[in-house]
Amino acid sequence: MGYSKKAENITPSITLGITTKAKELSDAGVDVVSFGVGEPDFNTPKHIIEAAIKAMEEGKTKYTPTPGILELRKAICNKFKVDNDLSYTPEQIVVSTGAKQCLANAFMAILNPGDEVLVSSPYWVSYPELIKLADGIPVIVETDRESNYKFNLELLDKYVTNKTKAIIINSPNNPTGTVYSKKELEVIAKFAEDKGLIIISDEIYEKLIYGKEKHVSIASISEDSYKRTIVINGLSKAYAMTGWRLGYVAADKKISKLMASIQSHISSNANSITQYAAVAALNGPEDDQKNMVLEFEKRRNYMLERISKMKDISCIEPSGAFYVMMNIEKFFGRSINGKVINGSVEFSDLLLDQEKVAVVPGAGFGADSYVRLSYATSMDIIKKGLDRIEKFIEKIKK
Ligand code: PMP
Ligand code: GLU
Numbered sequence: 277m278g279y280s281k282k283a284e285n286i287t288p289s290i291t292l293g294i295t296t297k298a299k300e301l302s303d304a305g306v307d308v309v310s311f312g313v314g315e316p317d318f319n320t321p322k323h324i325i326e327a328a329i330k331a332m333e334e335g336k337t338k339y340t341p342t343p344g345i346l347e348l349r350k351a352i353c354n355k356f357k358v359d360n361d362l363s364y365t366p367e368q369i370v371v372s373t374g375a376k377q378c379l380a381n382a383f384m385a386i387l388n389p390g391d392e393v394l395v396s397s398p399y400w401v402s403y404p405e406l407i408k409l410a411d412g413i414p415v416i417v418e419t420d421r422e423s424n425y426k427f428n429l430e431l432l433d434k435y436v437t438n439k440t441k442a443i444i445i446n447s448p449n450n451p452t453g454t455v456y457s458k459k460e461l462e463v464i465a466k467f468a469e470d471k472g473l474i475i476i477s478d479e480i481y482e483k484l485i486y487g488k489e490k491h492v493s494i495a496s497i498s499e500d501s502y503k504r505t506i507v508i509n510g511l512s513k514a515y516a517m518t519g520w521r522l523g524y525v526a527a528d529k530k531i532s533k534l535m536a537s538i539q540s541h542i543s544s545n546a547n548s549i550t551q552y553a554a555v556a557a558l559n560g561p562e563d564d565q566k567n568m569v570l571e572f573e574k575r576r577n578y579m580l581e582r583i584s585k586m587k588d589i590s591c592i593e594p595s596g597a598f599y600v601m602m603n604i605e606k607f608f609g610r611s612i613n614g615k616v617i618n619g620s621v622e623f624s625d626l627l628l629d630q631e632k633v634a635v636v637p638g639a640g641f642g643a644d645s646y647v648r649l650s651y652a653t654s655m656d657i658i659k660k661g662l663d664r665i666e667k668f669i670e671k672i673k674k
Contacts (some may be wrong), residue, residue, distance in 0.1 A: 286405050290640030294624075298634035302436040308573040309661035310634040311363030311649035312598060314450060316516040318571075320553075321564040324515060331549045340545040343536040344524070346663030348551045352524050360493040364526045370535045371554075373546045375480050375510035375523030376402060378537070382525060383410035385534035386463045386474050391441035393476075396427050398601065399644035400450045400478075403643075412441070416642055425452045425592060426460060432467050442474040443467075445494055448481040449600050451641050451648045453594020455489040458497070465494055465501035467528040475580055480523075481597040483514040483565060486573045489595040495526070501585070503528055513597075514565060515557045520550045523619065572598050575651040582662045586669060601638065605645040612672045620644045630671070631664040 295313035302308045331337075343349065349366035356362040372378045377400070387393070389411040395403050396417045404414035417435045419425045426436045427443070447456040456464075468475050475494055483554065495505035510523030523546075525535065545551070579600050583591050588606040607617050612630065617623050620637035624647055627633050638646030651658060 282409065282411075285408060287640075289405075290401055290471070291636055292634050294634055297628070301632070303626075306632055308628075308632045308634060309664060311651075311658075311661055312634045312636055314513075314597070314650045314652060315518040316513065316562070316568060316598075316652050317654060318516040318568050318646050319522070321557070321560070324517070324553045326533055328549050328553040331552035334554050336548055338548060340548050340551060341391065342540040342545050343369060343532070344546060345548075345551050345555075348558075351555050352526070355558050356507075358527060359491075360507075361496050362493060362507070362526070367529055368526050368532050369524060370527075370532050370539065371522065371524045371546050371551060372535075372539060373543055374512065374521045375478065375508050376406075377543065377546075378508045378510070378523040378525040378535075379403070379476070379478065380406050380409065381535035381538050382476055382508065382527070382531070383407055383412060384538050385531050386442060386506075387412035388441075390439060392437060393437045394427070394432065394435055394440060394443040394473075396425075396431075396446075398443075398449075398451050398638065399444075399642055400427065400446060401568050401640045403444055403446075411441070415440070418642075425449070425454045426456060427464055428460070429463055429467060432464070436467075436471055436473075438441055440471065440473060441494050442476055444478065446477045446478040446593075446666070448485060448489075448596025450481065450597050451599045451638075451643075451646075452592045453597045453599055453601075453638075454592070455485060455595040456494075457489075458492045461492055461494045465497040466505055469498075469500045473504070473637065475501065476508065477505050480508065480510050482509065482515055484569060484572060484598060485596040486569075486576060491596075498624075500527055507532060511554055511557055516537050516564075516568065517550075517553075517557065520547070520553065522546055522550045522554050528620045542636065572651065574596065574644060575653075576600070578655065579649065579651050579658060579662070586666060589669065592646075600649045600651065601641075601646040602635075602649060603646055607669070607672050610672050610674050612668070617672070620647050623647060627665065627668050631668045633661050633664045633668070640665045 349369040387410045432503040474601040504525040511517040592601040624637040635647040
């Protein structure tokens with residue numbers, strides 16, 4: 277009996293896998309510290325929950341138009357105008373079951389077999405797999421300290437071919453936390469224009485930015501970039517709504533129509549109750565969100581300070597999102613309890629086994645020299661986890 281080659285060629289999500297593993301251990305009574313999944317530990321703001329309850333009580337529990345209720349698409353257009361100075365009409369918006377589905381729709385709408393998509397590494401785990409599922413080829417562009425872990429013209433020129441169809445920009449980035457400046461985006465927008473590429477801009481961490489950095493959407497760089505960009509965003513991170521599953525996309529009308537058509541067969545509309553809650557989220561007060569960002573910033577600063585004091589460890593300083601990429605390269609070839617560490621997977625497995633701390637191996641992000649720690653967890657847990665990591669690395673022998 278044969279199975280789909282495409283399905284067998286897909287690696288399950290490592291971020292979700294680690295989280296499940298940590299949860300299972302915790303349910304079994306093990307005192308696990310999880311730096312695994314990237315999801316805010318805050319509860320969804322009360323006014324959003326109340327809007328969902330009201331929607332249910334009012335019977336808003338039926339199918340809605342596939343791309344989403346008009347009220348929500350209008351609220352999304354308003355958000356783009358206010359936050360990003362971008363003008364969209366509701367026909368350009370498609371609401372989906374999480375930004376993940378938006379990305380899947382986008383790749384399916386634009387790719388033909390063999391089309392290449394430029395992805396910078398370290399990358400978020402799902403990009404290559406979603407591209408493969410849509411019959412495309414992910415082309416991994418390795419970035420480093422020198423390029424500030426971002427695309428630049430030199431790198432793009434090196435990897436572009438006549439099969440390149442699209443480029444993914446993820447700013448703020450998961451997992452590095454890097455943020456593109458307007459100037460850097462201008463260079464990429466011009467490159468995309470010259471080569472005729474579609475830009476997929478994943479802006480899900482837009483609201484989670486620290487210090488002086490500012491979020492700029494590449495769609496707002498020029499009239500041309502507006503037309504060629506598919507903007508992806510969602511409520512998971514900005515409003516602590518991961519489980520509600522709501523993402524949205526803004527694009528050229530033709531692409532939006534294709535995405536809605538695909539979705540009409542795969543899942544129909546995003547959850548109706550969530551859509552009404554999303555209207556309340558986008559139109560409502562942002563105080564909870566501001567407090568959440570302040571708290572993330574405190575945790576980020578604390579983590580960076582602690583990691584800077586750890587022997588043989590360095591990290592990429594994040595300006596946004598809620599992850600720290602910790603470089604563990606110096607431990608490769610060394611051992612703990614007779615077990616040699618040769619890569620990020622072994623490091624993570626041993627850390628979980630010995631000290632009960634869950635981190636995500638960088639291998640899943642195309643960056644085996646790193647492990648990713650999420651600081652979307654309480655300060656007490658962060659302290660406890662970092663104490664354990666310190667203890668762990670002290671035990672590693674040369
Ligand atoms: N893009 C990035 C970069 C992410 O980290 C996530 C996290 N899950 C998503 C998209 C998808 O978000 P969701 O499906 O929860 O809206
Ligand atoms: N995006 C989050 C992460 O990277 C959530 C898990 C996922 O969807 O992959 O941890």
